[in-house]
Amino acid sequence: MPVARFSCACVYLLNNFTRFGLVTLDMPSENRILLLFAHPSLERSEVNADLLAVSRGVEGVTVVDLYAEYPSFRIDIDREQQRLREHDVVVFMFPLYWYSTPAILKEWQDLVLEHGFAYGHEGTELRGKWFLCAFTAGGSESAYREQGYNHYSVRELLRPLEQTATLCGMHYLPPFGLFGARTALDEGRVEGHLQGWCRLLKQLQGGQLEPQRAQEFEQLQHYLTEAGLDQAGAAR
Amino acid sequence: MTGYLLSAFIYLCAACIAVPVAKRLGLGSVLGYLVAGVVIGPVLGLVGSETTEIQHFAEFGVVMMLFLVGLELEPRMLWTMRTRLLGLGGLQVAITASVFAAASLLLGLDWRMAIAVGLLLSLSSTAIVLQTFNEKGLGATPGGRSAFSVLLFQDIAVIPMLALIPLLAIPGQAGGGDHGGGHGELSLVAHLSGWAYALVVIAAVAVVIGVGHFLSRPLFRFVAETGLREAFTATALALVIGIAVLMSLVGLSPALGTFLAGVVLATSEFRHELETDIEPFKGLLLGLFFITVGAGIQFPVLQDNLVTVLGLTAGVMLVKGVILFGLALLFNTRRGDGWLFSLSLAQAGEFGFVLLSYSQQNHVLEGELVSILALVVALSMFLTPLLFILYDALVLPRYEDNSGQREADSIDSRGPVIIAGSGRFGQVVNRLLRANGIGTVVLDRNPAQVENLRQVKTPSYFGDATRPDLLHSAGVEEASLFVVAIDDRDQAVGLVQHLKQAHPQLPVLVRAFDRGHHYALEDAGADFVVYETYHSALELGVEALRTLGYHPFRAEKLRVAFDEQERVGRAKLYEAWREKSEGDKYGTSHTELYIQLNEAMGELMQTDRDDRHSRSERGWTPPPKGYADDLKDDPQPG
Numbered sequence: 001m002p003v004a005r006f007s008c009a010c011v012y013l014l015n016n017f018t019r020f021g022l023v024t025l026d027m028p029s030e031n032r033i034l035l036l037f038a039h040p041s042l043e044r045s046e047v048n049a050d051l052l053a054v055s056r057g058v059e060g061v062t063v064v065d066l067y068a069e070y071p072s073f074r075i076d077i078d079r080e081q082q083r084l085r086e087h088d089v090v091v092f093m094f095p096l097y098w099y100s101t102p103a104i105l106k107e108w109q110d111l112v113l114e115h116g117f118a119y120g121h122e123g124t125e126l127r128g129k130w131f132l133c134a135f136t137a138g139g140s141e142s143a144y145r146e147q148g149y150n151h152y153s154v155r156e157l158l159r160p161l162e163q164t165a166t167l168c169g170m171h172y173l174p175p176f177g178l179f180g181a182r183t184a185l186d187e188g189r190v191e192g193h194l195q196g197w198c199r200l201l202k203q204l205q206g207g208q209l210e211p212q213r214a215q216e217f218e219q220l221q222h223y224l225t226e227a228g229l230d231q232a233g234a235a236r
Numbered sequence: 237m238t239g240y241l242l243s244a245f246i247y248l249c250a251a252c253i254a255v256p257v258a259k260r261l262g263l264g265s266v267l268g269y270l271v272a273g274v275v276i277g278p279v280l281g282l283v284g285s286e287t288t289e290i291q292h293f294a295e296f297g298v299v300m301m302l303f304l305v306g307l308e309l310e311p312r313m314l315w316t317m318r319t320r321l322l323g324l325g326g327l328q329v330a331i332t333a334s335v336f337a338a339a340s341l342l343l344g345l346d347w348r349m350a351i352a353v354g355l356l357l358s359l360s361s362t363a364i365v366l367q368t369f370n371e372k373g374l375g376a377t378p379g380g381r382s383a384f385s386v387l388l389f390q391d392i393a394v395i396p397m398l399a400l401i402p403l404l405a406i407p408g409q410a411g412g413g414d415h416g417g418g419h420g421e422l423s424l425v426a427h428l429s430g431w432a433y434a435l436v437v438i439a440a441v442a443v444v445i446g447v448g449h450f451l452s453r454p455l456f457r458f459v460a461e462t463g464l465r466e467a468f469t470a471t472a473l474a475l476v477i478g479i480a481v482l483m484s485l486v487g488l489s490p491a492l493g494t495f496l497a498g499v500v501l502a503t504s505e506f507r508h509e510l511e512t513d514i515e516p517f518k519g520l521l522l523g524l525f526f527i528t529v530g531a532g533i534q535f536p537v538l539q540d541n542l543v544t545v546l547g548l549t550a551g552v553m554l555v556k557g558v559i560l561f562g563l564a565l566l567f568n569t570r571r572g573d574g575w576l577f578s579l580s581l582a583q584a585g586e587f588g589f590v591l592l593s594y595s596q597q598n599h600v601l602e603g604e605l606v607s608i609l610a611l612v613v614a615l616s617m618f619l620t621p622l623l624f625i626l627y628d629a630l631v632l633p634r635y636e637d638n639s640g641q642r643e644a645d646s647i648d649s650r651g652p653v654i655i656a657g658s659g660r661f662g663q664v665v666n667r668l669l670r671a672n673g674i675g676t677v678v679l680d681r682n683p684a685q686v687e688n689l690r691q692v693k694t695p696s697y698f699g700d701a702t703r704p705d706l707l708h709s710a711g712v713e714e715a716s717l718f719v720v721a722i723d724d725r726d727q728a729v730g731l732v733q734h735l736k737q738a739h740p741q742l743p744v745l746v747r748a749f750d751r752g753h754h755y756a757l758e759d760a761g762a763d764f765v766v767y768e769t770y771h772s773a774l775e776l777g778v779e780a781l782r783t784l785g786y787h788p789f790r791a792e793k794l795r796v797a798f799d800e801q802e803r804v805g806r807a808k809l810y811e812a813w814r815e816k817s818e819g820d821k822y823g824t825s826h827t828e829l830y831i832q833l834n835e836a837m838g839e840l841m842q843t844d845r846d847d848r849h850s851r852s853e854r855g856w857t858p859p860p861k862g863y864a865d866d867l868k869d870d871p872q873p874g
Contacts, residue, residue: 074796074800110856111856114857115857115859115860115863119859120859120860120863120866121863121866167867
């Protein structure tokens with residue numbers, strides 16, 4: 001998988017930038033990222049499998065392949081809650097299935113986000129953490145708007161997740177995604193997406209994003225462009 | 237009697253000292269035997285004239301070796317390697333033999349002798365090379381595969397060569413034959429005319445194929461059903477010896493006959509068991525053969541012809557190496573693999589000795605020439621380990637950057653899954669794997685069971701999976717996974733112990749019968765253990781809950797809760813069991829703990845019924861009433 005290998009090399013370089021270059025000593029330690037990955041047929045994947053691989057290559061990111069860990073949906077609630085406690089950024093990474101997440105991510109929410117843990121009077125464990133969806137969609141970007149055949153933007157379709165995050169007191173970031181994913185490989189768009197994803201992970205770790213400003217955008221990419229964070233040199 | 241035992245003792249002692257030392261030094265067992273022979277023969281003078289006689293007897297090891305070569309040769313496997321086998325192997329033997337024959341002619345030998353010399357020098361040492369490949373893990377490399385093809389071709393080519401050599405006999409010299417020649421032996425065909433002889437030969441071959449194909453299976457099954465291992469061994473030996481005798485009686489090569497029988501039996505369910513039974517005899521006899529070769533080395537000859545022998549050896553290895561290197565280029569085996577191919581096969585081999593002594597018996601080659609050639613062959617074999625060291629030290633580092641590529645290859649060549657025991661349990665495992673195109677090797681010691689499986693086209697073999705040598709011939713070294721589903725509890729534990737000790741990297745998945753068996757298996761190092769009845773019992777339990785009116789999903793949740801608690805309890809009980817002394821494994825405290833855990837399970841299920849916020853319902857529990865009082869609406873604008 002040469003694509004993944006090249007991107008890993010990028011990640012390695014980026015890692016070393018942070019390690020040896022521009023990080024000052026009094027800066028707070030990096031944000032810890034928990035990436036919950038859900039793809040029910042990974043063996044057919046053309047984009048998500050590579051995303052999973054490059055994410056695993058980034059130091060400081062905890063990657064959980066949910067379908068691998070809980071093939072019969074028997075999610076270990078205590079373990080998952082402990083994972084949440086130990087991280088600052090929670091990422092759902094998934095291909096869009098019927099305008100939503102694959103089933104196991106819904107199961108994960110139903111089981112793990114308990115009253116008294118995630119919400120409710122004593123449920124304050126998630127407060128102040130960041131939440132992000134990294135999706136891939138089969139349809140083109142133009143299909144996901146009012147005039148398109150899908151009629152809603154992905155941000156609108158993922159409203160339940162946005163509200164869940166908000167109720168739990170998390171900072172919601174607009175979704176980061178790849179459209180036209182079924183043809184992305186043939187059209188040579190995967191490599192760029194992988195590089196953008198690795199860059200974003202580093203930016204999340206470094207706390208370079210402003211959630212208030214990002215809130216205003218339909219997609220995270222739009223914010224990154226606007227904030228000048230979409231260039232290779234932008235990761236610090 | 238005592239005399240025989242004494243020389244047997246001397247041979248065995250020499251072997252059991254020299255072979256381990258040679259292996260420890262990385263020289264391979266063949267060299268060990270040769271050195272042992274040199275020590276007890278020329279050096280210490282412990283054995284003398286009887287070596288020639290023993291050598292004739294020990295040559296039977298070669299006959300057995302060809303039987304085993306035949307057993308390994310499934311027609312399908314032959315077909316996939318046909319290009320390398322025929323092209324590479326055929327060209328190597330043809331070119332090398334021609335070059336050496338021409339050189340011998342130039343040196344003034346008779347043409348018949350020249351052909352014999354060319355043939356015997358064209359062969360390489362299967363025993364040394366394959367042994368070394370195994371030890372160094374080079375067998376799967378392109379160079380290793382090419383070398384294997386050539387060796388295989390040579391092993392097969394020996395058969396026509398053995399048939400050819402008597403025809404090369406020089407008439408004038410044959411008259412004075414004294415021992416070992418064809419005249420004194422039993423023969424059915426001595427006085428037959430040409431066409432009758434041809435008929436007899438064809439009939440004999442037909443008998444071998446017919447017996448191998450039709451008669452051997454019912455016979456083996458009949459013997460195997462007795463369950464007596466030695467009876468099976470006796471039958472296997474009787475088969476090989478019988479065929480060898482038949483072939484000798486009609487004047488054909490015994491090696492050819494047993495090779496044919498081997499090929500016929502290659503697809504039989506008894507293949508691995510036959511291999512396992514014949515293998516030690518072959519090993520011992522070949523070892524004996526090498527010892528006699530070492531013992532027969534004539535040091536006076538070496539002293540008198542030191543320069544000649546050394547020069548010839550160097551010349552032979554150089555010429556063979558150059559020819560091999562050319563062939564490697566021709567067949568696109570390049571870089572490090574080309575060097576491996578050329579260096580590994582540059583020696584003369586054990587079949588060279590066989591041809592040599594056979595040529596001597598048949599009066600093709602005689603006198604000092606035989607002694608000198610024997611020295612050349614032996615010396616080139618002695619030097620082979622040095623060539624492998626040369627490859628490791630000089631060639632490999634130059635092509636080190638290639639190694640990444642090689643690792644990527646090895647993922648594709650994933651070994652098969654070996655399933656020991658193909659009863660009602662192992663069978664299901666096997667079906668799931670095979671349905672997904674995963675190669676399996678099924679072993680079972682019940683011949684009737686194997687027969688049933690074969691009828692539904694499941695490749696399976698008769699054999700006792702607890703025998704390490706059978707595991708070896710089933711390919712345990714290359715296996716990617718091992719499933720233990722045999723019926724005997726103690727043997728299952730023993731098998732797991734052996735596997736984890738001999739192949740620590742090999743994952744072992746095991747079926748257990750009950751709690752105690754489960755612990756013992758876990759203790760033995762099994763990677764995964766499952767109760768044979770646990771999951772089906774749980775299934776029936778859940779069905780019972782449903783029948784009693786539980787909502788199916790609630791029944792399912794209760795199953796999950798039960799299962800999780802059971803796992804926790806199992807781990808605790810296992811720890812308690814491990815801490816116990818040997819005699820008291822299931823003593824009173826264990827029983828107490830078991831009762832405690834059972835009560836804990838009952839309590840868990842009980843609270844589940846009373847309290848809505850219990851473990852098995854976690855996550856689907858609605859929030860408490862009035863939970864929304866804490867939540868505030870956004871302040872109204874304006």
